[in-house]
Amino acid sequence: MPNPSRAFLLGPLLKGVSRSFYLTLRVLPVGMRDPIGLAYLLARAADTIADTSLISPEQRLALLLSLREQVNGAAHDNALFQRMAAEVAVQQEQSDEKLLLESLGPAFEVLAQLSESDRNAVRGIVTTLTEGMEFDLRTFPDERSGQIAALREYSELDRYTYLVAGCVGEFWTTMTYAHMPGTLKEQPDTMQRRGVRFGKALQLTNVLRDCGKDLRIGRCYLPHSMLDRYGLSARDLLLPANSQRARPLMIELVRNTLDHFREALDYTLAIPALSVRLRLACLWPILIGLDTLLLLVNNDAWLDPAQVSKVRRNDVYKIIASSLLLVPSNALVRRSVETRIAQIEARF
Incomplete structure (x- = not known):
């Protein structure tokens, strides 16, 4: 295939595989x-x-670990890319996903062109994210x-949400500190802590939304520790x-998620x-995440994979449009977020 350009990788291809994140x-x-x-x-x-x-979890794990080595500077292995194309890319129904896997060589060239x-x-973020994927492959059948x-304990879930989103x-x-110096007035350690909780809020929302699937x-x-407390397996x-029998467990996790979203709000308001x-x-991800939780707590069949609590695309566009009026005002941003939190808590 032709060698994809940097502009194509970070433009049309990224748009094709990232959906709402591209916005x-x-x-x-x-x-x-x-x-x-x-x-x-x-x-x-x-x-x-x-x-x-x-393909088997063992094969996936081997390819995943090989990819991590490549990201971290191992000599480029064209045979690895060929294996990925042969074993994984051919299994992809979505052409953008297939093209992404076939474009790893050029992606590593772009990586080499970044500042040190x-x-x-x-490299650090991709390594941590792949540790979360490795956790999945080693933990689940x-x-x-x-x-x-x-999972066994809440601490294990908390660690998992860090590996796949908090990081x-x-x-x-x-x-932000590197490319927009002076923008964030809070201390870096405070913003890092809030940033971790921001990511955890979004991932816990995903865990609850996708539970049935x-x-x-x-x-x-x-x-297990939480399931046992509520007499569930x-x-x-x-x-x-x-779904109703398991609702108290869902509510407990939604409470934890809202605590993370409050930190995400503080993170956002620290931006001038x-x-x-x-x-x-x-x-945007805060508002979409909270609207997802509102759908969830109003969903009497939240464990049914055919009734997933997902914000519709048209509603996403409405959130984006309305946010343009909110974003310059701390008071309006806070009110919008806290109103959503109150609506969710009213359903407890």
């Missing part, structure tokens, strides 16, 4: 787009490898086995009729009102 990326200040966009592409390629259920600090940051495994908040914060591939992210959650692009990039 956030395009609104970012220019200097942040390339490292964040490239990190997303590499992580998405790794995720595609980890999720290709038509950006390159190290991209083959999707085709018919078995289910659950993104750290990376995002690092990029994940159970059907053998993955229960709701830990992972297999009980397979029955949509148990004049940094409109950066504020919007943070505000």
